[in-house]
Amino acid sequence: MIHTVTITDTNEKYTCRGKQHLLAGMIQLARKGIPVGCRSGGCGVCKVKIISGDYQTKIMSREHVTEPEEEEGVVLACRVFPLSDISLQVVGHLNKAVTRNQMKNS
Amino acid sequence: MAMTGILRPGHVQLRVMDMEEAVTHYCDNMGLIETDRDDHGRVYLKCWDEQDKFSVVLEPSDRAGMDHMAFKVRTEQDLWRFESNVKNFGIDTKRVAAGELNGCGERIRFTAPSGHTFELYAEKEQVGNGLPTLNPAPWPEDIKGMKAIRFDHCLLYGVDHDENIRLFTEALEFELTEQIVDGDVQVAAFLSCSTKAHDIAFIRSEEPGKLHHASFLLGSWEQVLRAADIISMKDIPLDVGPTRHGLTRGMTIYYFDPSGNRNEVFAEDSYRYPDSPVLTWEASNVGQAIFYHSRQLVDSFMGVTS
Numbered sequence: 539m540i541h542t543v544t545i546t547d548t549n550e551k552y553t554c555r556g557k558q559h560l561l562a563g564m565i566q567l568a569r570k571g572i573p574v575g576c577r578s579g580g581c582g583v584c585k586v587k588i589i590s591g592d593y594q595t596k597i598m599s600r601e602h603v604t605e606p607e608e609e610e611g612v613v614l615a616c617r618v619f620p621l622s623d624i625s626l627q628v629v630g631h632l633n634k635a636v637t638r639n640q641m642k643n644s
Numbered sequence: 645m646a647m648t649g650i651l652r653p654g655h656v657q658l659r660v661m662d663m664e665e666a667v668t669h670y671c672d673n674m675g676l677i678e679t680d681r682d683d684h685g686r687v688y689l690k691c692w693d694e695q696d697k698f699s700v701v702l703e704p705s706d707r708a709g710m711d712h713m714a715f716k717v718r719t720e721q722d723l724w725r726f727e728s729n730v731k732n733f734g735i736d737t738k739r740v741a742a743g744e745l746n747g748c749g750e751r752i753r754f755t756a757p758s759g760h761t762f763e764l765y766a767e768k769e770q771v772g773n774g775l776p777t778l779n780p781a782p783w784p785e786d787i788k789g790m791k792a793i794r795f796d797h798c799l800l801y802g803v804d805h806d807e808n809i810r811l812f813t814e815a816l817e818f819e820l821t822e823q824i825v826d827g828d829v830q831v832a833a834f835l836s837c838s839t840k841a842h843d844i845a846f847i848r849s850e851e852p853g854k855l856h857h858a859s860f861l862l863g864s865w866e867q868v869l870r871a872a873d874i875i876s877m878k879d880i881p882l883d884v885g886p887t888r889h890g891l892t893r894g895m896t897i898y899y900f901d902p903s904g905n906r907n908e909v910f911a912e913d914s915y916r917y918p919d920s921p922v923l924t925w926e927a928s929n930v931g932q933a934i935f936y937h938s939r940q941l942v943d944s945f946m947g948v949t950s
């Protein structure tokens with residue numbers, strides 16, 4: 539399965555194939571500054587907010603995502619597996635990295 | 645026998661979010677051996693060449709990170725002596741009853757200025773290293789994965805760095821082996837309680853109580869490359885390496901466990917004696933101090949902790 543992911547902050551799109559999590563696809567954008575951390579839901583650097591779309595999650599650190607946050611779609615990208623096309627907003631570390639480089643690129 | 649007081653890092657208790665994934669990682673991929681489980685759901689592991697019953701405790705949790713790191717002291721008198729040293733330093737200590745961790749004697753528990761919890765103990769059940777003590781073979785045949793030899797050290801990010809190093813050197817009798825300095829400011833301190841290049845290291849940070857990595861010894865550089873093969877084969881998230889450190893000279897590779905705790909396996913680092921000089925790296929040369937070949941700092945390596 540291939541799903542398209544839209545970063546609403548910059549209107550960039552990337553794809554997630556098969557069992558790829560949201561961060562794996564984003565890394566392939568090969569944009570400098572995408573913080574690649576533990577890729578295991580423990581370090582919290584890859585926080586995003588899902589705006590729309592269906593997804594499955596694996597357990598992620600409560601130090602970085604509280605239960606109410608998770609209910610609102612605030613998740614760690616490395617623990618989210620899309621089941622449909624997704625649109626998301628970058629928050630925290632990711633926001634700085636994605637939007638800073640966007641400004642440089644444009 | 646010259647070695648007294650604190651002997652070595654005895655164990656580290658790591659928080660994990662999925663126990664069976666964690667056990668697969670530490671046992672099948674890294675070669676640790678499961679020795680026990682308790683009714684808190686904790687799983688006890690040891691590396692093959694350790695005599696004591698466990699050196700890693702995996703604790704089920706909703707987050708990653710280090711619950712505590714414990715050091716083994718040589719005698720019970722040492723335990724009480726360090727307890728009063730820590731108290732006299734101005735830090736509260738607590739006694740944890742023998743048997744709270746299976747097979748471990750009474751522990752002295754305290755929170756260091758860095759924000760990390762440390763423990764000391766004198767007794768732990770010995771189960772041996774799988775080899776006879778009479779005419780032993782050089783290694784057991786049934787060790788899996790990376791074949792980690794022993795739990796070696798942790799590198800921790802914490803606050804109140806100078807006071808913390810004073811606790812370790814004055815009250816706990818560690819010695820500074822290597823450091824990174826930025827003018828008058830010590831950015832990193834490598835501390836030893838033995839002849840190892842380090843038994844623990846601290847990085848000055850703004851957040852208390854963070855784990856940078858828990859590290860395990862391998863037998864050779866060739867074994868580090870073999871660990872790199874396993875990391876790719878098993879889809880383990882790689883952080884940095886294989887490469888060499890300037891600091892401690894170790895040959896190393898870093899990766900993450902399934903909860904996001906960073907691990908290191910390494911080989912062939914340096915050694916020290918109490919009369920060895922302290923080695924100093926300048927902050928202006930920090931790239932080479934950390935990654936000797938590339939001389940480049942890596943964002944994830946510097947910025948990501950659990």
Ligand code: FES
Nearest residue numbers: 575576577582616
């Ligand atoms: S990369 Fe560490 S939580 Fe996603």
Ligand SMILES: [Fe+2]
Nearest residue numbers: 799857859908
């Ligand atoms: Fe290390």
